[in-house]
Amino acid sequence: MNLRRLLLLSQVPFWALLVAAFVLLSSTLDARVQATERADQTRARLVSVAQVMQHVVDLETGLRGYVITGEPRFLDPYNAAQVALPQALAALELGSSDQDGSLGRIRALIGRWQNEVAAPELLARQSSAAAAAALVKTGRGKAILDEIRTQVERYSAGQAASLAELEAVASAQLRRLRLTLLGVGGVALLASLLATLFSAHKLSSSFGRFTAAVRRVSEGEDGVQVEDRGSVEMHVLARAFNHMSGALTLAQQEAAMRADELTARNDWMAQLGDFGDWMQAARSLDEGARILECALPELLPGTRGTLLQHNASRNLLLPLATWGGETGVATPPDGCWALRRGEIVSPGADRLAPACLGGPGGTYTCVPLFSHGETLGIMRLRPAVEGQELPEALRALLPGIVRQVSLALAGLRLQDRLLQQSIRDPLTGLFNRRRLEDELAAQTAHAAASGQPLSLIALDVDHFKRLNDTFGHDAGDAALVRLSAALRDMAPPGSTPARPGGEEFSLLLPGYDLVAATALAERLRAEIAGWALTHAGIALGQITVSLGVAGYAPPLSTPDALVRAADEALYSAKRQGRNRVVEAAPLHPEAWLTLTPG
Missing domain, CATH: 3.30.450.40 (GAF domain)
Structure with a gap:
């Protein structure tokens, strides 16, 4: 007999026991799950009916607040409850048989309160507070709400009683499941122990000689052989072991040869790791x-x-x-x-294509x-x-x-x-405020050291908020993108076109004095004023810009002073009617004191 058949026969009683145990556990577990699901459904209905009652309270609270104060903001809980209440009622009725008609009465009472109380009071409060107060004094709303509370409490009490019964059934099923698990586990453990002892006895006698042979090999003995006898599997295993023992010596020799190759590869891997470190740096x-x-x-x-x-x-x-x-x-x-x-x-x-x-x-x-x-x-x-x-x-x-x-x-x-x-504005692709500030610091330092001219143009879109409000933010963004393209096209090499934020743009011009920068600003203003922009097929009307131009005057000027001077010139252009270029006054000591925050 081969080893497989012997092991299979020893496990047959254990498998039969497992099948029977599975059937018993399955039926017990199904009963437990069904009882638990019914209890969970009842809990969910209790939660839902509580939510319905809360929404009713929110309706009444919001209505009373509005009737008393007349302020629409007090209707927020009323409006929210009106939206949520139908969903809560639908969730409550879903899966509920409503045998005694409680849910139908609750829904009808809520509808009566909304139609006969809420709607008239809201309408009356729009006329006068006295009229609304008179309706409240009739007590009709309170009577209907009391009836709603009574019906909700009656429904909740019924569901609570049902929940108690279901939980008792679920507890009983749980006790039965525990007893079943204990019984099945004990019997299965005993059967497994007996089958294991039987199989272990058979296998230990067969594998004992292999254990001794393996120990001899592990101690370094060469030419170890195992007697070829026993079951079919033992014959196969003995022949395989004897072949392995013979091949082990050859493998050890090959391992020594590969050790040298591995050492060389490790050296190369270390070199490759160093290369990776340098590249990361x-x-x-x-x-x-x-x-x-x-x-x-x-x-x-x-x-x-x-x-x-x-x-x-x-x-x-x-x-x-x-x-x-x-x-x-x-x-x-x-x-x-x-x-x-x-x-x-x-x-x-070898390939089927040329080089x-x-x-x-x-x-x-x-x-x-x-x-x-x-x-x-x-x-x-x-x-x-x-x-x-x-x-x-x-x-x-x-x-x-x-x-x-x-x-x-x-x-x-x-x-x-x-x-x-990190240095680009995502909408326009121009440099952002951070890059502009870095360039201002670098260029003002260079201008102070070299004496070369430096100018800054500050630009702002006229009536941009009106453009956004009239045509939408997409149209405003399209106008900003078109303007940034014009600014980029007219910016000379070495300059820094930037969008510090919103509809504000800047152009830093190294090597440009105030006259040259003003001429460039005027060309930019004239080009933009001549546009006839459209967006989504809609004409946006004329778009104009106001520009302020400031020139660097060392050693009294700083990046902040240059920016403030350009901004002051820009504000002056706005005050003078927009769509124009205004030069900033030269930065003398008095102007510097004015521009420096005190």
């Missing part, structure tokens, strides 16, 4: 490129190549780093099979760089000595290197994107 793609040019020759010895970064806006692969004397050349990404297929493409590999359609041809191994579904670029490499092939060991290292490079490049690109998000 980089703060820009330029820094990362310099690190790559130093690290890749060490990580990929005996190679030369180029790492190209994917520029999505230009749809080009641009050289980021080179090593081994290679020269990077920008290429379109569409011609690279490695990027198309998302896998490494090696020269000379890359663009770039240096088929002598390179092309490795695509991806991270989180984003195409980062490609690494092209080849042996440093022409005519040779990349060693197989080096090919095996490529995925690990590419993974580190991809993660590092993705992190650096993310840093760059986050930097742009």
Whole structure:
């Protein structure tokens, strides 16, 4: 007899007992669950009827507050209860048989109170407080509310009695379930113990000799063999053990050989970890490129190549780093099979397509760089000595290197994107207040040191609130976006167009004196005044701006003083009728004292 049949026969009584126990437990558990569900439904109805009564109280409270004060805000609980009450009644009636008609009477009484009491009092209070008070004094509302409370209490009492009965049934079912579990568990434990003892006795006698043989092997003895006898499984196990014992010596020899390979790989992994640490310390793609040019020759010895970064806006692969004397050349990404297929493409590999359609041809191994579904670029490499092939060991290292490079490049690109998000206004794409303040500090310091002119234009959209109120915020946002585009187009190189907030814009102009800045502001004002903007097919009318221009006058001016002077000029333009450019007065000591908060 084989071991499987022996074990199966020993477990048959135990399985039969389990089936019977399962049937008994299932029936007991079903009864318990049904009793519990009925009790839960009754509790839910008690909660629902309490909510209905609370809504009725809110109706009466809100009505009384309004009748007494005449202020509409006292109707807030009344209005809220009117909305919630139908839902609460529907939830209460759902699943309720309402055999004695209590719920129907409650709903009818609430309807009577709303129609015969609430509606007349609300109407009367709109005429006069005295008329409403007269209706209240009739006591009709109180009588109906008392009847509602009586019906609710009667319904709640019935449900509470039903809940007590259901909980008693559920408790009885729980006691029965506990007794059943104890009985079934005890019998199952006893049956399992007997079956286990029987099986253990049979198996221990068979496996005892294997235990002794394994102990001898663990102590280092060679050539250990086990006698081939017993059940079919024991015969198979003995032959397998004897084969394993013979192969163990060969495995130990192979392990010693691989230990050297593992040591070399560990050294390489440590080097790769150092590379990752250096890349994490980089703060820009330029820094990362310099690190790559130093690290890749060490990580990929005996190679030369180029790492190209994917520029999505230009749809080009641009050289980021080179090593081994290679020269990077920008290429379109569409011609690279490695990027198309998302896998490494090696020269000379069997394939049904020609080499890359663009770039240096088929002598390179092309490795695509991806991270989180984003195409980062490609690494092209080849042996440093022409005519040779990349060693197989080096090919095996490529995925690990590419993974580190991809993660590092993705992190650096993310840093760059986050930097742009932190200094850009999300609606217009112009610089935000934070970047403007940084540029003001830097440019005023430069102007003070070099003596070069510096000007600031402050711009504000005229009647922007009216535009928003008339045409909506979407139209206002569209106008701001169009204005920011004009400001960006007219901003000279080196200037800082910014949106400090709302409908306010600024243009910081290094190298521009007050006259040149005023001329630029006038051109900007004239262009905007000539627009005929539409949004969603609706003409927005003429949009104008008021502009204030201030010039830096060291050493008495500071960034704050320059901003205040431009703002004062802007306010002057507003006071003079808007749609105009006003120059700020030169910043003399007296003006500085005026602009400095005291």
